[in-house]
Amino acid sequence: MYKLKPSCELEGELFKNVFDKTPDYIKNLDLMNFDNENGFTFTLKREHLYPHSESNPEGLNLLEWFANYSKEAKVSTAGIRGPQNILYPQDTRFPINLVGIVLATLAKALVARDKYNGKQILKLAGSEVRYNSALYLDAIARIQAAQGIKTLTPKERKTIPIWLASFLAFKLDLLGGEYITSSHGISVKTATKDLNSQGSQYLPEESLEFVNKIQEIFDKVEKDGSYEIKIAPKNDSLIDEEIMTKLNDGVDLYVEYLKSGVAENLDSVKKMKSKLFIESVGGCAYRTLSRVLEKLGIQDKYVWNNIEEDPFFHSIGKYDTDPKGNKVFYDYSVDATVIAKRPNGESFFPVIESLHYDRILADYPLGTIVLITDPDHDRLTVCQIESVGNQPALDEYGISYIPLDDKRVLTIYSANQAFLMLMDFRVKQLKSSGRFKNHPRFMIKTTASALSWDEWAKAHKIKVVNVPVGFKEIANIMKKVELQIKNNPQGEVVVDDVFGNSINLGVQPRLIFGGEESGGMIMGSEDMIESLAGRKAIAMREKSATEAIIVASSLAAKLEEENKTLSEYLMEIFDSNNIAAKYDVREDIAYYNESEPDIEKLKQAKVEGEKQRTKNDLFYLSLAIAVREGLADISAVRKVLNSAFAELNFDDLKSIKFVGDGTYLEFSNKYVEIRPSGTDAKTKAYAGGENLEEIKKFSRVLGNYSGERTELHRELIREDFYNKSKDTAMEYYLQFVEKDANNEEFVIPDYKF
Numbered sequence: 001m002y003k004l005k006p007s008c009e010l011e012g013e014l015f016k017n018v019f020d021k022t023p024d025y026i027k028n029l030d031l032m033n034f035d036n037e038n039g040f041t042f043t044l045k046r047e048h049l050y051p052h053s054e055s056n057p058e059g060l061n062l063l064e065w066f067a068n069y070s071k072e073a074k075v076s077t078a079g080i081r082g083p084q085n086i087l088y089p090q091d092t093r094f095p096i097n098l099v100g101i102v103l104a105t106l107a108k109a110l111v112a113r114d115k116y117n118g119k120q121i122l123k124l125a126g127s128e129v130r131y132n133s134a135l136y137l138d139a140i141a142r143i144q145a146a147q148g149i150k151t152l153t154p155k156e157r158k159t160i161p162i163w164l165a166s167f168l169a170f171k172l173d174l175l176g177g178e179y180i181t182s183s184h185g186i187s188v189k190t191a192t193k194d195l196n197s198q199g200s201q202y203l204p205e206e207s208l209e210f211v212n213k214i215q216e217i218f219d220k221v222e223k224d225g226s227y228e229i230k231i232a233p234k235n236d237s238l239i240d241e242e243i244m245t246k247l248n249d250g251v252d253l254y255v256e257y258l259k260s261g262v263a264e265n266l267d268s269v270k271k272m273k274s275k276l277f278i279e280s281v282g283g284c285a286y287r288t289l290s291r292v293l294e295k296l297g298i299q300d301k302y303v304w305n306n307i308e309e310d311p312f313f314h315s316i317g318k319y320d321t322d323p324k325g326n327k328v329f330y331d332y333s334v335d336a337t338v339i340a341k342r343p344n345g346e347s348f349f350p351v352i353e354s355l356h357y358d359r360i361l362a363d364y365p366l367g368t369i370v371l372i373t374d375p376d377h378d379r380l381t382v383c384q385i386e387s388v389g390n391q392p393a394l395d396e397y398g399i400s401y402i403p404l405d406d407k408r409v410l411t412i413y414s415a416n417q418a419f420l421m422l423m424d425f426r427v428k429q430l431k432s433s434g435r436f437k438n439h440p441r442f443m444i445k446t447t448a449s450a451l452s453w454d455e456w457a458k459a460h461k462i463k464v465v466n467v468p469v470g471f472k473e474i475a476n477i478m479k480k481v482e483l484q485i486k487n488n489p490q491g492e493v494v495v496d497d498v499f500g501n502s503i504n505l506g507v508q509p510r511l512i513f514g515g516e517e518s519g520g521m522i523m524g525s526e527d528m529i530e531s532l533a534g535r536k537a538i539a540m541r542e543k544s545a546t547e548a549i550i551v552a553s554s555l556a557a558k559l560e561e562e563n564k565t566l567s568e569y570l571m572e573i574f575d576s577n578n579i580a581a582k583y584d585v586r587e588d589i590a591y592y593n594e595s596e597p598d599i600e601k602l603k604q605a606k607v608e609g610e611k612q613r614t615k616n617d618l619f620y621l622s623l624a625i626a627v628r629e630g631l632a633d634i635s636a637v638r639k640v641l642n643s644a645f646a647e648l649n650f651d652d653l654k655s656i657k658f659v660g661d662g663t664y665l666e667f668s669n670k671y672v673e674i675r676p677s678g679t680d681a682k683t684k685a686y687a688g689g690e691n692l693e694e695i696k697k698f699s700r701v702l703g704n705y706s707g708e709r710t711e712l713h714r715e716l717i718r719e720d721f722y723n724k725s726k727d728t729a730m731e732y733y734l735q736f737v738e739k740d741a742n743n744e745e746f747v748i749p750d751y752k753f
Contacts, residue, residue, distance in 0.1 A: 004087060004131075010320060011312045013329050014187075017597035018087050025052060029090045031099060034138050037234040039146070042102065044227045049218060060092040065100060066214060072679045073207035080104075080207070081182050081191035081679060083594065083602065086131040086311075093599045096190050098132075098139060104192065105140045105178065106229055107213035109147035112175055119748045121149045122172070126165040127180035128284040128376040129309040130190045133159075140178045140192075141239045145232035149175075155245045159284045159309060161377035166199035166542035167257070168250045173197070173533040173749050181376040184281075184519075186331035186594050187312055197746040200475035200541035203737065243753060251288060254546075255295040261525040262426065262550050266298055268557035275303050276556060277368055278549070279355065281316055281334045282375030283309035289377065289546055301553065305360060313375060317351045322593060331595045336372045336381040337414055337519065338588065339400075349402060352383075352412060358404050361385060366408060367565065369556050373545040379519035380548040382418040384411050384566045397574065398583040398692050399567050411567055415519040416450035416584045416688070421566065422548065423453070423513040424573050425555040426523060427460055430512075435526060440506030444474045446516040447498060447659040448673050451581035451688040452574070459577040462512055463505050466497045468660025468733070469675060473498075474514045474522075475541040479742035481509065482538055485528075498660045498736055511539045517586065517686065521548050533749035581670070583692040587685040587703040594680075609681025614726075615707025616683050617676040619644075620663035622717045622725040624656045628732070632716055640712045645701055660733045665702075672698045 006012035032042050045058060052059035072080050072095075082095025089098045112121050125140045127133035134157060141151040152174070154160055162179050169177045177195040185191075194202040194210075221227045232238065247253065255263075280286045286307040293299040306314045313334050322330040325343035332338055332350040340350045361368065370383040385408050386394075386401070394401055394411060401409040413421075423443070430436040442463040445453055457464045467473040477495060484493045485508060493505040511524030520543025528536040540547075559569060574582050591609025596602040623640065626632040634655060641650040652668040662675030662684075670689025677683070685703025687695035709722070717725075 007310060007312055008315055010315055010318050010329070013320070014312075014595075014597075015087060017329060018085060021598040022085060022088055022091065025057070026085070026088050026091045026093070029088070031090050032102065032139075032231070034135055034142070034231075039233045039236075040231050042229045042231060044103075044217070044221055044229060046221050046225050048099075049221060060099060062092060062099065063218070065092050065095070065097070066218065068095060069100060069104075070211045070214075073204070073211045080194075081185065081189055083186075083188045083599075084132065084190050085599070086188055089132040089135060091599075096192075098135065101136050101192060102139055102143060102229060103214050103217065104210060105143045106147070107210040107217065108178075108194065109144050109149055110213050111209050112149065113147060116175070116748055120751070121748065122152065122174045122751065123149055124152045124165055124168055124172075124174055124177035124195075125179075126154065126160045126162075126177065127157075128159055128161070129282045129311050130180065130182065130375065131187070131311045132190070133180045133311075136180050136190075136192070138234065139231070142232045142234065142236065143229070145236040145238035146230040148238070150238045150240055152240050152243050154249050155241045157241075159287055160249055161284060161288050161544075161546070162193060163378050163540070163542045163544035163546065164250050164254060164288060166195055167254055167540055167544075168199075168247075169195045169197065170199035170529075170535070170537060170541060171250070171253055171257075171531050172753065173531050173535065173751075175746065175748065179376075183376055184333050184335040184374040184379060186333050187318070188331070188595065198475065198479065198537075198541050200479075201470075201472040203472060203476065204734075247753070248291070249288065251291045251295065255292055257525070257529065257540075258292070258296070258547065258550060260527065260529075262523055262547055262554070263296055266296060266550075266554065268561070269298050269301055269553045272301050272557045272560055274365070274367060274556075274560055276301055276553060277305065277361070277364065277370045278302050279305050279370060279372040280307050281373060282311075282313045283307055284375050285373045285377040285545065289373075289549070292546055296550075298553065316354050318354065319350065328593070329595055329597075330593065334374055335379075335519070336383075337412065337586075349400075349412060352402060352410070357402075357410055361404060361410070367560070369552070369566065370410070371549055371552060373549070374519075377545050378543045379415075380418070380521075380545040380552070381415070381519060382413045382421075382552060382566065385409075386411050386565055386567060390565070390567060393571065394567055397567070397571050399570065411565075413566065413570075414517070414584060414586075415515070415521075416452065416517050417570055418552075419513070419515050419521050419548075420450065420452055420456060420573060421555060421570055422521070422551045423523075424456065425558070426551060427462075427512060429554070438526070439508055439510040441512045442503075442505045442509050443512055444477050444514040446470070446473070447664055448586075448662070448675060448684070448686040449515065449517040450584045451671060452579045452584070455579045455581060456573065456577050463503055463509075464497075465495055465503055465505075466499055466659070468498055469516060469518075469662070471516065471520055471541075471543050473660070474516070476737060476741070478511065478514070478538055478541070480740050481505065481511075482536060483740075483742040483744065485538075486536070496736065496739055499657060499664075509538075514539060515543065517584070519543075523547060523551065532753070580690045581688050582690070583695055584688040585686070585692070585696050585699050587699040589683040589685070589703050591681040591683075606681045612707070613676045613681050613683050616703075616705055617663070617674065617707070618722060618725060619705065619707040619709065619713065620656070620665075620674050620702075621658060621729060622722045623713075624658040624663045625725045625728050626717055626721065627656055628658065629728075631721070636716055640710065640716055643712045644710045645705075648698060648701060658729050658732060660736060670695050670698070672702055674702055
């Protein structure tokens with residue numbers, strides 16, 4: 001019936017749903033045949049721009065696709081993402097499709113050629129395990145080759161993690177890279193993450209360059225009736241697997257980097273008696289991480305689960321009922337920290353539950369640490385098997401857990417908790433070696449991350465730079481710091497955070513940690529990291545679960561020596577650093593079922609959901625912008641919020657601020673951030689503070705609010721101001737990004753590898 005063979009009954013149900021909802025004209029499309037190993041040409045026609053109909057049987061509705069694609073390019077935090085037709089990837093009704101990827105790749109290639117006319121351009125292309133990744137990678141490489149761009153790919157186009165693609169873009173001084181992933185998103189979603197020459201994800205202005213180029217192509221199609229796109233042969237000499245093979249996919253260079261930082265001394269790990277359990281969700285991590293661990297000489301300290309590469313992610317996060325109990329295919333994603341509610345109101349971890357750890361971990365001893373990584377291997381979730389007798393202490397400190405049997409529980413640490421332990425341990429390593437004092441230290445974190453990180457940093461005299469959500473925002477601060485160090489090596493480095501604070505980081509500062517509450521982190525090195533052509537960086541540009549796993553392994557070895565659990569270590573950190581804001585929560589509000597196989601229903605549900613999301617966002621955002629522009633004060637905001645939410649108390653609200661992609665409410669003993677997805681019909685409500693039940697209530701109530709304007713809200717905020725507040729916020733965001741920006745032009749070097 002269809003080319004792909006389902007691995008299980010649930011995947012078969014997904015395939016059937018997609019097949020049944022795909023019209024025949026889509027099934028019969030034959031626009032580009034990448035099975036043809038020879039070079040060929042795809043002719044983009046005027047008819048393709050408009051909807052399919054009896055009078056326009058060649059219609060692909062590309063104008064509508066492009067309108068949505070360009071909208072997302074302006075706000076995307078992690079690549080231009082969306083669902084695809086997993087069985088028929090030429091289906092342009094979906095945000096991500098073969099035609100769209102061909103157009104975007106061509107546009108990026110044309111922009112690069114314009115900038116570096118006459119130069120040999122090198123880029124990297126890689127992917128994880130998602131549906132159609134091999135096809136998209138092949139298309140990207142062959143289109144770039146047709147435009148004279150040399151593309152490095154792993155041998156046989158095999159998978160690599162996103163952090164390795166990013167690392168190599170910087171280390172090898174490439175113009176950038178294309179990486180196919182949607183991180184821990186649902187199985188039918190995918191994306192192209194565009195990496196620039198720094199190995200960082202594109203900022204909006206970089207995305208707009210190629211979006212404008214697509215518009216130019218469409219204008220030519222409208223004028224001339226057609227536009228020819230060349231696809232190079234599969235074995236074109238500009239598609240190079242030899243360099244990556246010679247470099248062992250970059251593993252050797254990455255191990256060298258780790259040994260200069262978090263992996264400089266792994267003696268304690270090598271002496272460990274217990275084993276660490278690695279959950280390789282989707283299987284992508286295994287191919288690369290296993291080689292890294294072997295090179296470090298610690299491969300025998302780990303056991304693995306789910307090492308086979310599988311685009312259905314071994315059914316992890318997949319259910320045959322939705323949260324309301326309706327019989328339908330439903331995907332919770334593979335984010336292990338997601339908390340959902342059953343129809344009876346009971347909270348549970350749907351992703352963890354689908355891993356069946358009560359059975360898989362049945363024979364593992366108390367103390368076993370479980371490290372869960374996602375399909376593109378950049379995020380990490382940390383868990384541990386502990387005694388059921390520890391439950392009272394776990395409850396007191398807000399540590400989540402699920403029962404395994406009558407004697408054991410599995411603790412599940414939020415990234416806020418896990419990363420606090422890792423950064424604390426790293427500082428202890430540096431202090432014990434006497435090197436901590438060699439440089440002033442700082443941290444870059446997203447505003448949505450834990451208040452406990454700020455409190456801990458203050459106790460250790462570590463400066464904190466808060467940024468909007470998204471690792472490209474963290475990388476942007478790194479580049480600003482590096483520019484100042486380069487221009488004035490003995491001068492004090494000063495940067496602004498997204499709250500508007502000017503922060504003096506000192507002379508020759510070093511990054512101790514960069515990360516976000518969604519599970520991504522990086523640590524800086526003592527010496528500046530140098531590319532082959534001599535560019536310097538204080539840290540890498542993408543989060544890396546491998547780096548996190550190495551630090552977690554060293555911490556595990558230390559705790560084994562001391563006969564301590566992770567929970568005991570976390571409690572010690574809270575107590576010894578006098579951290580008051582021990583608790584953190586996140587409320588995820590999805591306004592529609594992303595797994596809906598009928599694209600027309602999906603689009604409509606998303607549109608309606610986006611309206612709800614935007615109303616929720618504007619209710620808070622307009623208040624923050626009004627305060628910023630001096631049209632309201634905090635006492636007026638307190639009155640509006642107290643009247644809107646009778647069950648909450650805002651009397652101790654200290655400030656309300658726009659923080660680049662959300663609205664941040666600062667209280668005397670807690671914070672709440674309401675952040676709308678820029679690309680989907682979702683809202684996230686984050687909170688942290690001293691009282692767990694209180695922050696749960698605030699995040700739930702504020703996150704789920706309809707956004708309906710109250711009488712007091714309308715009195716305070718004019719209608720025209722309310723309607724313009726989103727555009728005003730974007731102007732403020734761009735000012736933050738561009739202030740003191742490192743806009744040094746990339747120079748293509750003489751390549752010698």
